[in-house]
Structures are given as structure tokens and as C-alpha cells.
């Protein structure tokens with residue numbers, strides 16, 4: 401590799417990572433194409449070219465949680481697949497550490513890029529840092545304040561290790577400052593997940609998921625649940641299913657079920673929501689397999705409301721202007737409440753959930769799509785420019 405070529409090694413592992421890494425990889429390709437025509441430069445004027453390698457840890461391995469996303473997002477075939485699979489948090493984290501180390505020793509990248517807050521994120525950041533390889537964290541600084549949430553620990557630790565921290569909202573920079581992280585490392589770039597949404601929304605809108613599921617635009621609600629706090633305890637999950645059934649009496653609900661939740665639902669004998677395709681009348685609570693990115697985006701865009709405990713969906717519904725009821729007591733994405741369409745509701749309070757659903761269904765006027773600062777479809781490009789600048793300074797110091 402020639403001097404002036406910056407080798408990035410991206411690590412992704414679970415469903416919510418794929419839409420965040422894709423725009424960064426695409427922006428690198430654009431940069432390289434441009435640098436062939438002209439000479440793309442870091443802000444200090446030195447030419448920079450990139451090489452990039454993608455590593456898939458295999459934390460998510462089902463076709464429906466992984467392969468379909470690679471295809472639809474246009475991600476390249478990973479250079480390495482670590483095949484870590486499921487397991488306890490310790491086992492999953494340890495397997496990434498163990499299997500990523502030889503890859504990093506062989507590839508010797510200048511920078512490891514990690515995204516989001518899953519176990520693969522923190523494991524890759526730790527593995528690289530221990531080898532003295534700098535780390536960039538895309539989606540840094542988000543904090544729910546709830547250390548009982550596995551992702552919160554992943555976020556805190558990854559940000560302590562990272563050399564470059566890319567934030568999606570201004571509050572994230574304030575969180576990092578409070579934790580003593582040098583402001584020079586922090587770059588407010590916007591939201592790469594929204595880059596992906598922006599790029600693929602026209603294609604999603606032309607899809608046939610609504611027709612296939614016999615749904616009409618604004619005529620249904622969309623549900624996703626997978627947080628351990630909501631689904632791992634049988635009594636809690638059962639109470640949520642009862643609440644969903646009550647909501648479904650007012651508006652039909654579609655629920656693509658995450659494997660974690662599917663396993664727990666199977667344990668609930670008395671709860672038997674209808675499966676997709678069973679019976680001739682459209683069911684009021686329709687369970688489906690996990691959906692691909694384009695189908696899910698079409699469903700989200702057309703929904704009357706969304707009920708979820710996901711992180712990213714709070715942001716996507718904000719941009720789409722679809723009301724989102726987040727069934728959690730905390731959120732790490734406050735801008736979706738202060739500026740967007742998100743409402744935080746304690747999932748243990750079924751009456752409060754019902755009340756807000758009624759309020760939304762009774763509203764005459766539509767919610768308005770909202771774009772928090774820099775959620776403009778160009779975050780990936782800003783990440784790449786900041787990395788090029790960092791590299792130029794880094795090279796000059798060597």
C-alpha cells in the first residue's frame with residue numbers, strides 16, 4: 401500500500417450496524433473516484449486515498465437479519481466473516497476479540513471503524529486499541545443513563561477507547577464532554593443511518609410489502625419489540641401482548657418478530673396472535689418474520705403509528721413524520737422527542753400506552769417530518785472528510 405493510502409477496516413455484526421456502515425463505505429468509494437479525477441485532499445492539502453476492508457463478526461447470522469441487508473444496502477461481500485454467532489454477552493464479546501485479533505494483525509489497518517452500540521462494536525474497539533490501532537466510532541456519545549441496558553455499557557466503553565468520535569446529535573457531544581473526552585476528537589457529522597433512509601426511500605415506496613400484507617397506507621400500526629427489558633421476562637411480555645391486542649381492536653397491527661422475541665413468545669401458551677397468511681380475513685394482530693430493509697421502510701413510512709423499543713426506529717420515524725411510541729423509560733436519542741415525533745412511555749403502564757394511542761388516532765392533522773441538524777443524507781461524506789483530515793495530521797506527525 402502506497403504512502404498516503406489510508407486503510408480503513410470496518411467492523412459490523414448485527415442488523416442495526418449495516419445501514420450505518422453502508423454510507424461510510426459508499427462515501428469512501430466516491431472519494432476515491434473523485435481523487436482519481438482531481439486530487440481529493442485532507443484540509444491541510446495532502447492527497448489521501450483509501451483502501452477499505454469489511455469484517456462481519458457474524459453476531460447476527462440469520463438470512464433475514466443479515467444477508468438481505470447486505471443485498472439491499474449494496475454492501476460488499478465481507479473480506480472476513482468471524483462467525484461468532486449467539487451466546488452470552490461474555491462469550492459473544494470474547495469470540496469477537498479472539499477472532500478479530502489475527503485479522504487486525506494481518507491487515508494492519510490505519511484505523512478501525514465501528515458503528516452503533518452492539519456487542520461487536522465494543523469488542524472490536526477493545527481488540528484494536530489493545531493492538532495500538534486507532535478506532536473511529538460512528539454514532540458516539542448517545543446515552544440513555546441506564547446502565548442496566550447492555551448497549552449503554554457498550555457505548556460508554558467504546559467512546560472511552562475511540563480516537564475519533566462521530567456524533568449524530570448535539571447532545572451527544574455534551575455527554576462526551578461530561579465524560580472528559582477531548583473535544584478535538586469529537587466531530588458532529590449527522591446521522592449515517594438517515595443517509596441510507598434518504599437513499600432508499602424512493603425504492604421502498606415503490607415496493608409491494610403493503611399489498612402483500614393486505615395493508616393500506618395509514619390504515620395500520622407497526623410494532624417491533626426485542627429489548628431484553630421488555631421480552632425476556634414472560635410476565636412483562638405477556639402484559640405487552642395483552643396491551644397490543646387491545647390496541648389492535650382500534651387499529652390493525654403488524655409485528656415483524658425478532659428471533660429473541662420469537663423464542664420468548666413461543667413460551668407463552670395462552671398468547672396466539674395470528675400469523676401472516678393464516679385465515680382469509682385480515683388479522684388485527686399480524687405476526688411476520690423479520691423483514692428486509694426495504695419492506696420495513698415501506699411499512700414504517702405508511703404506518704399510522706409505530707410502537708417500538710428499538711433505538712434506530714425512533715430516528716427513522718422522526719424523519720418520516722410518523723408518530724413513534726417508544727416502549728421504554730429512557731432514550732439515548734432525546735432529539736427525537738424534543739424535535740421529532742417520538743413519545744417515551746413506560747411499557748408497564750398499559751393504560752398510558754392506550755391513552756396515547758387513542759390521542760394519536762384521534763388527531764386530525766398529520767405529524768410533520770422533522771430533520772434534526774445534519775440529518776441531511778450527507779453524514780457519510782462528513783465522516784470520510786474528517787478521517788482524511790485526521791490522517792493527514794497523523795501522517796505529518798510521524
Ligand code: UD1
Nearest residue numbers: 414415416459460461462465486517518519550551659660
Ligand atoms: C442485538 C443488539 C441490539 C440491537 C439488536 C438488533 C447487543 C447487546 N444487542 O440484540 O443492540 O438493537 O441486535 O437486532 O449487541 N438470534 C437469531 N438469529 C440471529 C441473531 C440472533 O436467532 O441472526 C437469536 C439468538 O438466539 C440470540 C438472540 O436472537 O440469543 C439475541 O441475539 P443477540 O445478538 O444476542 O442480541 P439481540 O437481541 O439481537
